[in-house]
Amino acid sequence: MEPSTSTQVNKTKTTQQSKLSRFLMSKKVAPYIFVTPFIVSFLLLFLYPMIQAIIMSFQQVLPGQVTFIGMQNYERLLNPEFYRALLNTSIYVVFTVLILVAFPVVLAVFLNSKLLKFRNLFRASLFVPALTSVIVAGVIFRMMFGESETAVINEMLGFFGISPVDWRYGSVSGMFLMVMLASWRWIGVNILYFLAGLQNVSEELYEAADIDGANAFQKFFSVTLPSLKPVIIFVSTITIINGFRMFEESFVFWQNNSPGNIGLTVVGYIYQEGISQNDMGFGAAIGVVLMIIIFVVSILQLKFVGAFKED
Amino acid sequence: MTTKKNKWISVAVTIVFAVITLTALFPIISLVIASLRPASGLMREGLSLLFDPSTLTFSNYFSIFSESGQQYWRWYLNSLLISGMLIVLSLFFSSMVGYALAMYQFKGRNILFVLVLFILMIPFEILMLPLYQLMITINLINSYFAVMLPLIVAPIAVFFFRQYCLGLPKELMESARIDGCTEYGIFFRIMAPLMGPSFAAMAILQGLTSWNNFLWPLLVLRSSDMFTLPIGLSTLMTPYGNNYELLFSGSVLTIIPIIILFLFFQKFFISGLTVGGVKG
Incomplete structure (x- = not known):
């Protein structure tokens, strides 16, 4: 059975x-x-x-003890340190967007032109910085932009009779370092976006411009730039978002501990408050505000460049 | 006349670009030079280009192979293992998802695709604290898996695979079905081999992202023997460090393999890195 x-x-x-x-x-x-x-x-x-x-972001998070505290974390955000972080990040975003759109467009136009010899070699070489990690890039920049007069950049300035700069100790020069580091690492990638965009610009438009007797500059401004508009929108959008996410470019220079907070960024502030100070609720509130800022700025930027308009 | 003028313009433009390119490569050249200079003064005094060439020395590299270099190789191993495992896992999972989104008509497909795009827009830094808490709760802190987790099903890779799969021949699926092949067999035996270039591009994107990843590993890795290269190197950057030999020679050995790979697989590097302007 x-x-x-x-x-x-x-x-x-x-x-x-x-x-x-x-x-x-x-x-x-x-x-x-x-x-x-x-x-x-x-x-x-x-x-x-x-x-x-x-x-x-509405809680006070202590180990084993979580209490609802309403808007208190957000109220605490109204402090000079956060304003400083926000200001630094905003300045950084503005400069990286300007540099990382303007220069790559111009360089890509030349890299696409038959006037230039060894184009592939130049393209590949300009891309190499994108392969370095931000930490290695930071190591390099710190010794190039050393404070003493024997550091490369100060040596070069000295050649023109300019006295050595305390790069990491001034708010302007500190911002310059961060923007330079990001621009150096990202320029090659953005050039490739624009090169890809240039392949879609129709030859006929240039021929028509030739017939109208347009010179090279007129062709650039009235044919090339308008045709690249979608790529410009795309590149500026990702540069803005990456700019607001910035943390490492500051960390490599000051380890999140810059004199007078000249290198403090919003994400650096999240790290400082949420991780170092172990105040997760406050850190989360900073994050939520950052998300809202990114959202609003992206919408405004897309509206400004006319991405929502149907062409 | 115009051709002669063009020729001069061409020479001028090429010279200008040679200067620009040299400027762009100058930091990397500086690093290589620095790694050959006595390390003690470099971080404090900066790199000077006015030096006596006969003082160049390989001694920094000896330190990497000495006892103090052992932790460096440990970091190297960690980075290799994490990047290697991540490439395998993320290619496997992301390609499956991207393939399904491109090749099948099913309920919820469009919503899923919109979600992929939505995640792409949200910065990871906002989710980082709750995720860090989660890692503590499920006891994954200080593990390889914690480092890899947020990158395994990368929306950027899903997006890329989907776009790539849209170009694959759907007729092949039908004829394979008639031959009695299962849906999974179709993917793994017939379609996946056709996706070679996209796998190469994403392997490079994910590999490089992981190799250079910084903030998340900084949160979840606690002990020096678990550090990846960027985290380990950053601990050597302190002003009181006594291990600058390791920092400079180690930095060179971190980027040189990538640059060599780039020279061999340029095409895939470029398509991988330009897919969405991901931050490395």
């Missing part, structure tokens, strides 16, 4: 299994299996922390 029941159980098991496997194999179910990793990662690594960040 007993053995037969067990085979029967086995039989139903196998039919169940094959049913299940046929279900999992079907064309309808397969795509859901394929996208499962994304759904899991979205829920666990995006949605949960997102909601948690907003909740935490």
